[in-house]
Amino acid sequence: MTEDQNYREAAGSFGAVAAEYDRARPGYPEELVDALERLWGRGLKGARVLDVGAGTGIATRLLAARGADVVAVEPSPGMAAQFLASAPTLPLVRGGGDDLPFHDHSADLITYAQAFHWTYPERSVPEAVRVLRPGGAIAVWWNVHDDTVPWIRARDRRMAAALPARYSGYGGISSFTGHFEPAGLTVGRAVLHWERRVTVDHVLTDLTSRSYLASLTPEERAPVLAAEREAMLTEFPDGVVVEPFALDLTVAVTPS
Ligand SMILES: C[S@@+](CC[C@H](N)C(=O)[O-])C[C@H]1O[C@@H](n2cnc3c(N)ncnc32)[C@H](O)[C@@H]1O
Secondary structure, rough: OHHHHHHHHHHHHHHHHHHHHHHHHOOOOOHHHHHHHHHHHOOOOOOOEEOOHHHOOOOHHHHHHHEEEEEEEEEOOHHHHHHHHHHOOOOOOEEEEEEEEEEEEOEEEEEEEEOOHOOOHHHHHHHHHHHOOOOOOOHEEEEEEEEOOHHHHHHHHHHHOOOOOOOOOOOOOOHHHHHHHHHHEEEEEEEEEEEEEEEHHHHHHHHHOOOOHHHHOOOHHHHHHHHHHHHHHHHHOOOOEEEEEEEEEEEEEOOO
């Protein structure tokens, strides 16, 4: 399989683990929306927002709660079904970031919560610019495990050793966000540090929903998860984990 085929397979892997995803993935702190509004220079209230790669709606629900008029956009049937179960009152359109099913100049803000890396930026950036109104913005963010913390670094090493063809870690975002300035957008960035307190089982369910494990068969995945359970219980004998994140946000604003 080529690298691109591997990548596309991973992009389509979420549907089979949608319930685990919705249950165990970390959400986003309220400060994310504050930082987004500050970098954009506008408030979310009443703004027409497209949440692309909405998945099960974790970010969509946060945006709606802060007053956005938000439409979810999601290509995966499994993730879309979980979205409709978790957020039955919010609208969802089936589609992807490289070919947005929306009219020109019909949105104020387009968000990609942990989803922009699944698009091809040479297609998704011009698509977003086409759909945005003047002064509109693209917001992309990733909830990255904070690898300044030793147990996170140790887990990264274990995953890289167990899944050399699939696990690349968090390789930096510039290969994606580097497409914004050449397209004439004004770019701002903020990194927010936060943590959650969860059980080892919760962390393992979250891991199951990560593309590098979700794209394996259950038989291939089981020994990796068993080794991970053992390592985590050695590190956290009481079964409770404080999991640190660095939330990396980039906002790119179109000319007014
Ligand atoms: C890591 S999940 C993020 C889900 C959600 N935004 C969140 O914050 O939890 C990535 C999502 O991107 C979707 N996706 C895959 N390829 C995509 C594409 N080309 N355009 C938009 N979304 C895509 C996947 O189906 C999946 O639901």
